[in-house]
Amino acid sequence: MNVFHYVGIVAIVGIGLAVAPAVNAQSTHGAFAVRLGVGVPLDNNMRDWKNVDVISGFSYFMNHSAGTSTMTGIDVDTQLHTKHGNSAHAMGITYTVRKLMGDDSGGRNYYGAGLGVYRTEYKPFYEISTAQSTSSTTGVTNFGGKAMVGRMDNRGRFAEMAYTYTGTSLSNGLSATVGLRF
Numbered sequence: 001m002n003v004f005h006y007v008g009i010v011a012i013v014g015i016g017l018a019v020a021p022a023v024n025a026q027s028t029h030g031a032f033a034v035r036l037g038v039g040v041p042l043d044n045n046m047r048d049w050k051n052v053d054v055i056s057g058f059s060y061f062m063n064h065s066a067g068t069s070t071m072t073g074i075d076v077d078t079q080l081h082t083k084h085g086n087s088a089h090a091m092g093i094t095y096t097v098r099k100l101m102g103d104d105s106g107g108r109n110y111y112g113a114g115l116g117v118y119r120t121e122y123k124p125f126y127e128i129s130t131a132q133s134t135s136s137t138t139g140v141t142n143f144g145g146k147a148m149v150g151r152m153d154n155r156g157r158f159a160e161m162a163y164t165y166t167g168t169s170l171s172n173g174l175s176a177t178v179g180l181r182f
Helices: 003-022
Strands: 032-041 053-061 070-083 086-100 107-122 138-153 157-165 173-181
Touching: 032 070, 032 157, 053 173, 070 107, 086 138
Parallel strands: none
Antiparallel strands: 032 053, 032 173, 053 070, 070 086, 086 107, 107 138, 138 157, 157 173
């Protein structure tokens, strides 16, 4: 895992912490959002719940007015997966559409989907047959997508569950995140 990936994750979390005091009790329908959570990869080892992923993300909503029922935007997501000393890092840029249900009094449920490009970098797992390990990083770029459901209140807070397909078994999976819109 190189320094660039850690800096990206810290920057996304830092932006969220920096703007959190600016969110007040008034209705907040900002164009930006940050989120942080956990994920479970759907590879062959998904029964091992000790190895959850760290998920972070940033969104920009192109139409973010208070009365809108469909929000389109760009999501940038990162995922860090570690298992038995090996690691995988996925980053995706996705065009998303979220359909908000109900009126804007208190909170709104939503569902959505997105298509994008995902880059997964990983270190190959230890090879028992050759008794050698390698520290080289391999990267794969694929088209993928995600489907999501969530709830957003009018203070800017939200919770979201998503299934992300990145094209590689190490980073395909389910995630649960909480976030803040500003």
